[in-house]
Amino acid sequence: MSNNAFVEPLSFSLIENGLAGEKTQFLFRTWRDNEGIIAQDSQMTRLSQYLLMTLPSAEPGDVPPLTFAGKHSTFRRFFPHALEPETPRPPTSFLPSVYRQGVADAYQIVMNGEPWFDIQRTGNRLGDGIPDMTLQRLLVKFRTSAGFTRIFCLMTLLEVHSRSYQSDRTHHQPSSQQKSDWHPAYQARVQPSSMHGNVPG
């Protein structure tokens, strides 16, 4: 990565060892075992409520256009109005440019066929009213046998650091969780006592 101090790549072995949560492990294994081919799959469909999907191309230094955001994704949680039909702006424009630029490099890698796995400390980069968070992100590129391509992003919220955020603006009860007391890289950055229950992303 370039000078994106708030994004740090992680080893895929963490996923393989089951330390990144079941959802991340399922997505990564499905991508690997199917060699990046996506087809109708009931387990993947269930996971989709936590996924973001984008087109496989982007402007330099920016994230690709968003085509899908599952209702339990962190994006929908923190930017609930971004995908409303009457919203005149592209959904990704709700992300401040400083954040988009910081996370954009990984998409270029994924567009070339490699997976990407990282941890992020967002600080104030997501804008006013959005808390400082630690996020885990897995990016993989899938294509159909007909060549239809999407980048899948599974973002997992590991911790909310600031207290200014008023719970959830749309979902009052987070649904299914991944275990959060797992991550060696994460544990190196935060005190175990400060870890919250995980919210799917």
Place this chain on the structure above:
Amino acid sequence: MSEDQYTKEQLEFLEIFEIAARYDCLFLLDFHCFDLFDHDQTSLLSDGERSQLAAAARYDIYAEAIQKGFLPKSSPFGGVHEQQRFC
């Protein structure tokens, strides 16, 4: 069954379904269906729900199909209507 025998809502869904099938991305319809209705059984949806699904999935399914040169039709049975062409 002729095109005239379908309602507008049915045609909207059939159009999206046809494109998804043509580009082998029916999984996208499943994703959107699950996101809206917590199941992926489109056969269980009412016409209104199918129309809602078609609206939700339209951009996702067209976004890349158009890049690949696809020109949306007004119905799944052919006959591009000039006023409904996408650019």
